[in-house]
Amino acid sequence: MFRLQGSKVLAVDMTGDAVKAKNGSMVAYDGQMAFKKLSGGGEGLRGMVTRRITGEQMTVMEVSGHGTCWFADRASEINLVSLQGDKLFVESSNLLATDAGLRTGTSFTGLRGATQGNGLFTTTVEGHGQAAIISDGPAVVLRVSHQYPLTVDPGAYIAHQGNLNQSFQSGVTFRTFMGEGGGEAFQIRFEGDGLVYVQPSERNTIAGDV
Secondary structure (H helix, E strand, O other): OEEEOOOOOEEEEEEEEEEEEEOOOEEEEOOEEEEEEEEOOOOHHHHHHHHHHHOOOOEEEEEEEEEEEEEOOOOOEEEEEEEEEEEEEEOHHHEEEEEOOOEEEEEEOOHHHHHHOOOOEEEEEEEEEEEEEEEOOOOEEEEEOOOOOEEEOOOOEEEEEEEEEEEEEEOOOHHHHOOOOOOOOEEEEEEEEEEEEEOOOOOOOOHHHO
16 A cells, blocks of 8 residues: 655555565665566566667566555655556656556657657556656646646656647747747647646756757
8 A cells, every 4th residue: 555654755555465666766664575676668578679669768676575665766756646447657757656566668759758858758557556656846736628728848747647638839930049939949738638747847858958
């Protein structure tokens, strides 16, 4: 069971089951725990090939045992996400831990990933269970509906779930290259029905330099 202990530490209570977590994120545990290094981006041969092609590298470990294990990552804020058979799209650097039964993979992001400087693919988490994602500052969860689409900055985006279509918007013009742009050259627009997780901090991106 995932629970927050404060906003920056994840506690996972285990009774012989397992959890997958970012490699090196364990900060304490009680009881008996075993640690096994894994690699993310999907399971089996297909996952290995996908990881090599996409560059979406995730170094994760499987932690199993009896007791409580605490996880954290550079004092980042932690947000819990419950999945009921749906799929979470999250940048690999923002994924802290998942239930061991959740499946991980990769998904093509196109120009969105390019503008973020994270490559053309992102990590997916799918199934029934809980995931913990991290953010630079407390994340806000924004609802998208058919009536109210949402536009976000690529540098602040961390994850989304639900039936959402995303498109890339660019305001780059000749004036941009003359140093007279609007200051927000690229955005991501979400339409449909779902949730988007945004952090109150913008990572350095290619888009941010335009």
